[in-house]
Amino acid sequence: MTTAPAAAATAPAGTAPGEGDLRVAVLGVGMMGADHVRRLATRVVGARPVVVADAYAATAHRVAAAHDGVRVAQDPLAAIADPEVDAVVVATPGSTHEELVLACLERGLPVLCEKPLTTEPDSSLRLVHAERATGRRLVQVGFMRRFDEEYAALRALVAGGELGAPLMLHCAHRNAAVPAHFDSEMVVLDSLVHEVDATRFLLGEEVTAITVLHPTSRRDAPAGLSDPTFALLETAGGRLVDVELSVSTGVGYEVRTELVAEGGTAMIGLDRGPLVATSTGRRGRAIPPTFVERFAQAYDTEVQVWADAARAGTTDGPTTWDGYAAAAVCAAGVASLRGGGVRVEVELDEEAR
Numbered sequence: 001m002t003t004a005p006a007a008a009a010t011a012p013a014g015t016a017p018g019e020g021d022l023r024v025a026v027l028g029v030g031m032m033g034a035d036h037v038r039r040l041a042t043r044v045v046g047a048r049p050v051v052v053a054d055a056y057a058a059t060a061h062r063v064a065a066a067h068d069g070v071r072v073a074q075d076p077l078a079a080i081a082d083p084e085v086d087a088v089v090v091a092t093p094g095s096t097h098e099e100l101v102l103a104c105l106e107r108g109l110p111v112l113c114e115k116p117l118t119t120e121p122d123s124s125l126r127l128v129h130a131e132r133a134t135g136r137r138l139v140q141v142g143f144m145r146r147f148d149e150e151y152a153a154l155r156a157l158v159a160g161g162e163l164g165a166p167l168m169l170h171c172a173h174r175n176a177a178v179p180a181h182f183d184s185e186m187v188v189l190d191s192l193v194h195e196v197d198a199t200r201f202l203l204g205e206e207v208t209a210i211t212v213l214h215p216t217s218r219r220d221a222p223a224g225l226s227d228p229t230f231a232l233l234e235t236a237g238g239r240l241v242d243v244e245l246s247v248s249t250g251v252g253y254e255v256r257t258e259l260v261a262e263g264g265t266a267m268i269g270l271d272r273g274p275l276v277a278t279s280t281g282r283r284g285r286a287i288p289p290t291f292v293e294r295f296a297q298a299y300d301t302e303v304q305v306w307a308d309a310a311r312a313g314t315t316d317g318p319t320t321w322d323g324y325a326a327a328a329v330c331a332a333g334v335a336s337l338r339g340g341g342v343r344v345e346v347e348l349d350e351e352a353r
């Protein structure tokens with residue numbers, strides 16, 4: 001299982017394009033893709049965006065116009081085939097990832113594929129095999145929490161053995177609001193997937209079974225959504241991980257993980273920044289509104305680590321296997337939900353590891 005790469009240096013805002021820069025195509029320039037274009041243009045050292053593509057040409061043109069030297073390709077496959085592209089960021093919806101990552105593998109291009117690697121385990125497994133057939137490591141999956149300084153520190157604490165053997169994790173993942181199309185299965189596929197990867201990263205072992213339950217829903221939950229969701233993950237080493245997922249709190253973005261180990265506990269995700277006292281008679285820290293603010297450093301480090309490896313023709317960080325394992329756990333989670341909260345075991349094709 002991949003461990004945390006060392007944090008890479010990040011350039012100051014306004015990094016000038018250099019001769020040997022990695023020339024990057026960004027596919028899908030909605031929220032995440034546009035953010036990655038900005039990051040590549042202004043903060044990542046040794047890489048720059050040169051081509052963007054999006055199903056909506058107007059979106060692609062708007063994003064390209066905001067940065068010097070960025071062209072619009074007719075479609076994502078044309079961007080991948082462009083001879084002036086050295087590496088690719090895939091930030092289209094998950095259902096399109098298999099085709100686009102395969103096209104990158106065929107051209108031998110390093111790719112940063114946003115999570116999920118694909119939306120179900122079979123297609124993720126096909127990518128594990130396709131990458132292996134190239135004889136190179138070419139795919140990094142966008143599980144950015146591995147690059148967050150707090151997650152990396154917690155991982156180091158576990159690996160260093162300072163707190164003794166880990167026993168449990170308590171996780172909370174709360175969003176103020178989600179788009180109207182978000183349903184209860186998307187909570188598992190889009191939100192829980194991060195906790196699944198964090199569990200595998202922090203504990204260094206696979207998730208072997210999952211149970212997903214719905215307690216009484218908040219009365220003002222959006223239509224089609226039972227909120228909150230509770231998940232129980234069991235790991236190969238017999239450890240338990242409980243996860244509360246709330247996606248319509250109206251409060252802010254809160255992600256918290258508490259490790260319970262034989263020799264103590266450790267918690268990450270408490271609010272950071274200045275402790276402010278106001279005329280309301282309360283003292284507190286600001287809650288980040290979304291994951292963009294909460295994980296800003298993690299996204300920057302993730303893309304820098306990817307660019308550094310891609311310049312050497314390879315990739316670092318979360319692998320296709322990590323993407324496949326997470327997809328398998330989430331598929332089992334959806335099966336648990338559909339079965340009314342039954343316990344579902346996770347089956348991984350160990351021969352592909």
Ligand SMILES: NC(=O)c1ccc[n+]([C@@H]2O[C@H](COP(=O)([O-])OP(=O)(O)OC[C@H]3O[C@@H](n4cnc5c(N)ncnc54)[C@H](O)[C@@H]3O)[C@@H](O)[C@H]2O)c1
Nearest residue numbers: 028029030031032033054055056091092094096114115116
């Ligand atoms: N790592 C994270 O924290 C994180 C956070 C949010 C989203 N994501 C992931 O990033 C990806 C994009 O999510 P988003 O929130 O930016 O979505 P979005 O809807 O804002 O953007 C997706 C963009 O892709 C375009 N698109 C759709 N199909 C396309 C196709 N076939 N070819 C080219 N362009 C196409 C859309 O027009 C849109 O502009 C998803 O995989 C999502 O799960 C990751």
